[in-house]
Amino acid sequence: MKTLEDYLRDDAAIYPDKxxxxxxxxxxxxxxxxxxxxxxxxxxxxxxxxxxxxxVMRSSQDIDFLVSYFAxxxxxxxxxxxxxxxxxxxFDEISRQVAASVIPEGTADILFxxxxxxxxxGVMISHRTIIADAENLIDGQGFSHDLLFLICGxxxxxxxxxxxxxxxxxxxxxxxxxxxxxxxxxxxxxDYPVQKVATFMVPASIRILLQLxxxxxxxxxxxxxxxxxxxxxxxxxxxxxxxxxxxxSRLYNTYASTExxxxxxxxxxxxxxxxxxxxxxMRHSKVFITDDGHVACxxxxxxxxxxxxxxxxxxxxxxxxxxxxxNGEIDSEGMLHLTGxxxxxxxxxxxxxxxSEVEDAAFSFxxxxxxxxxxxxxPVLGNILKLLVVLDEGVxxxxxxxxxxxxxxxxxxxxxxxxxxxxxxxxxxxGKIDRKxxxxx
Amino acid sequence: xxxxxxxIRQQLEDLLPLVDFDSNFLFSELxxxxxxxxxxxxxxxxxxxxxAVDATPKNLMSLDxxxxxxxxxxxxxxx
Numbered sequence: 001m002k003t004l005e006d007y008l009r010d011d012a013a014i015y016p017d018k019x020x021x022x023x024x025x026x027x028x029x030x031x032x033x034x035x036x037x038x039x040x041x042x043x044x045x046x047x048x049x050x051x052x053x054x055x056v057m058r059s060s061q062d063i064d065f066l067v068s069y070f071a072x073x074x075x076x077x078x079x080x081x082x083x084x085x086x087x088x089x090x091f092d093e094i095s096r097q098v099a100a101s102v103i104p105e106g107t108a109d110i111l112f113x114x115x116x117x118x119x120x121x122g123v124m125i126s127h128r129t130i131i132a133d134a135e136n137l138i139d140g141q142g143f144s145h146d147l148l149f150l151i152c153g154x155x156x157x158x159x160x161x162x163x164x165x166x167x168x169x170x171x172x173x174x175x176x177x178x179x180x181x182x183x184x185x186x187x188x189x190x191d192y193p194v195q196k197v198a199t200f201m202v203p204a205s206i207r208i209l210l211q212l213x214x215x216x217x218x219x220x221x222x223x224x225x226x227x228x229x230x231x232x233x234x235x236x237x238x239x240x241x242x243x244x245x246x247x248x249s250r251l252y253n254t255y256a257s258t259e260x261x262x263x264x265x266x267x268x269x270x271x272x273x274x275x276x277x278x279x280x281x282m283r284h285s286k287v288f289i290t291d292d293g294h295v296a297c298x299x300x301x302x303x304x305x306x307x308x309x310x311x312x313x314x315x316x317x318x319x320x321x322x323x324x325x326x327n328g329e330i331d332s333e334g335m336l337h338l339t340g341x342x343x344x345x346x347x348x349x350x351x352x353x354x355x356s357e358v359e360d361a362a363f364s365f366x367x368x369x370x371x372x373x374x375x376x377x378x379p380v381l382g383n384i385l386k387l388l389v390v391l392d393e394g395v396x397x398x399x400x401x402x403x404x405x406x407x408x409x410x411x412x413x414x415x416x417x418x419x420x421x422x423x424x425x426x427x428x429x430x431g432k433i434d435r436k437x438x439x440x441x
Numbered sequence: 442x443x444x445x446x447x448x449i450r451q452q453l454e455d456l457l458p459l460v461d462f463d464s465n466f467l468f469s470e471l472x473x474x475x476x477x478x479x480x481x482x483x484x485x486x487x488x489x490x491x492x493a494v495d496a497t498p499k500n501l502m503s504l505d506x507x508x509x510x511x512x513x514x515x516x517x518x519x520x
Binding site: 022179180181182183184185186197204205207208211212213215261349378399400402403404407417419 | 454456457458472473474476477479481491492517
């Protein structure tokens with residue numbers, strides 16, 4: 001089986017002068033990129049790394065990261081990219097967890113994601129999965145050799161990371177940028193002299209684009225080949241606004257997760273713009289609904305398992321099937337529709353967050369007597385994390401101090417954006433936090 | 442109409458508790474959601490049009506520069 005790095009080597013041989021990646025003022029051709037990857041691989045070998053090594057690293061959205069990612073694969077090791085702001089204690093904890101675990105042969109990546117009940121879990125992804133994801137995307141969304149693909153999201157997340165795969169398989173071009181903070185940079189990328197551009201964005205970034213860049217977007221009506229939304233459901237109003245702004249482009253909503261890989265996709269710029277629709281399974285994937293209404297996925301894009309946690313793996317993955325916490329339906333056209341989920345996980349901009357993890361961190365803050373982390377709504381940002389806290393009598397909440405306290409312990413996307421001091425947290429008769437009560441409010 | 446620095450500070454601190462609005466390197470502390478939150482909140486609050494071109498390091502360098510940007514936009518609106 002060919003790996004991603006085999007394709008990269010082929011690209012360097014077939015299209016040595018084609019631009020492989022652009023980041024800021026730097027660009028590398030395929031020949032230059034592969035040379036750098038080989039050099040980095042040699043450097044890693046000289047440091048004693050090799051087959052079976054796992055490299056835990058903070059992911060940055062730049063060429064250095066890309067080179068390191070390919071290089072660790074090239075020497076037969078596993079990449080473990082973490083969020084770039086991961087606090088040191090968390091980084092050390094994950095490093096220890098990975099070092100103490102048996103990593104099956106053929107594991108390309110371990111991506112840390114939130115499980116349904118608390119601590120983050122390392123999802124193992126094989127080289128075979130990477131190629132299957134790539135082929136799903138090529139067939140399902142029409143990636144092509146002459147495409148410029150803009151990556152503006154974090155590369156430790158499957159949403160953005162997976163877009164590297166089809167680009168390398170086809171010898172297309174990547175443009176790496178750091179988030180959507182500076183829309184001018186985004187539009188500069190869009191101005192890059194190519195015929196076709198495409199990108200992947202989480203709903204929050206699409207909101208940014210629509211709110212702050214809608215007029216400018218009109219200039220690229222003929223250039224945007226496709227735009228994929230993923231990570232979290234895109235509000236219907238934003239779907240309609242995008243259809244209006246980019247009438248000629250394919251606009252995709254995708255069903256994907258770290259555990260399942262890239263599964264279904266739906267071009268909602270089809271005149272119907274169906275909310276909640278995720279489309280049909282892609283080339284390598286099968287989807288069905290279990291008897292109790294859950295979405296179940298099959299195919300080579302599935303994870304190998306959770307690193308060092310066979311028990312958790314068995315809970316989610318059995319008989320070659322990953323059963324998700326999402327509830328769904330399949331319509332008469334074979335398209336998947338999501339109808340909700342029945343666990344406590346909160347989805348913020350594509351990151352799944354277990355509220356208990358945030359609460360655990362907040363509980364160590366002096367004077368916090370009780371707390372609950374819920375999904376709040378913000379007129380600008382959409383879904384946000386909100387923490388309701390009960391404090392010792394007479395203490396007034398110092399929001400900023402609490403936010404910083406949590407930020408020192410958890411990844412930045414797990415830090416609530418809204419805080420409210422309350423007198424009590426609703427609990428069930430047996431003392432558990434009554435999450436349902438807060439969801440139904 | 443003039444923008445009030447203290448009101449803006451309160452509004453923004455409320456939405457972005459992790460951001461230090463006393464910083465003179467504010468732009469480098471903000472992520473994309475932070476930038477958008479600031480622009481969209483001020484746009485809604487003051488009825489001014491803020492777009493991508495306004496999200497410059499100069500405009501978002503400090504709380505003072507944010508206030509100046511709002512004042513400038515308000516003046517343009519009044520014309």
